[in-house]
Amino acid sequence: MKITLTVNGTAYPLDVEPRRILADVLREDCRLTGTHLGCEHGVCGACTVLVDGEAVRACLMFAVQCDGSSVRTVEGLAGPEGEPHPLQRAFSAEHALQCGFCTPGFLMVAAGALEADPTIGNDPQRVEALVGSNICRCTGYEPIRRAIMRAAIEQATAAAGDAQGE
Incomplete structure (x- = not known):
C-alpha cells in the first residue's frame, strides 16, 4: 500500500x-x-x-x-539547532540511562505526557504511573522519575520566561 x-x-x-x-x-x-x-x-x-x-x-x-x-x-526531540530537549538534558543530569536501550521509549512517553499536561511533573504519583508504563532493566527507575520531574520544572521555567518576555 x-x-x-x-x-x-x-x-x-x-x-x-x-x-x-x-x-x-x-x-x-x-x-x-x-x-x-x-x-x-x-x-x-x-x-x-x-x-x-x-x-x-x-x-x-x-x-x-x-x-x-x-x-x-x-x-x-532535539531543537532546530540540534540542542538537546529538556528531557534529554535531564536524563543526562540525573543519570537516568545506563545501557540506553529503553531510553528512547522513556523519552517519548515522557515528552508526550509533558506536552499534553505540563503539570504532570509536579505530581510524583503521576510520574510514577508514567514511568511504570515502560520497562528498564538497569536504572531502578528513580533516576528516570527525577529526570522527568526536572525536565518539567525546566520547561515550566522556560515557558514562564517566554511569557514574561512577550
Whole structure:
C-alpha cells in the first residue's frame, strides 16, 4: 500500500505491506533507528513514539494505520539547532540511562505526557504511573522519575520566561 508518513517534520512517501509494523518501517525505510524493538508485544515500551501527539507502541501499530499522520521519534526531540530537549538534558543530569536501550521509549512517553499536561511533573504519583508504563532493566527507575520531574520544572521555567518576555 502507498502511504505517506510525516516523521519529525519530513514527509516519507512509502510503499509498505499492510502487515508491516510502524517500528520496522521507521527503522528500515525511514532509517530512524532510535526507535528500539524490545519485547515486540507492547509491554516494554522501548518502541514508544508519538503519533499525532499520542504515545503509542510502534511494535503494535501497523504503518498503514499511520497514513497521513505525524509521527515523532526520539530523533525529533532535539531543537532546530540540534540542542538537546529538556528531557534529554535531564536524563543526562540525573543519570537516568545506563545501557540506553529503553531510553528512547522513556523519552517519548515522557515528552508526550509533558506536552499534553505540563503539570504532570509536579505530581510524583503521576510520574510514577508514567514511568511504570515502560520497562528498564538497569536504572531502578528513580533516576528516570527525577529526570522527568526536572525536565518539567525546566520547561515550566522556560515557558514562564517566554511569557514574561512577550
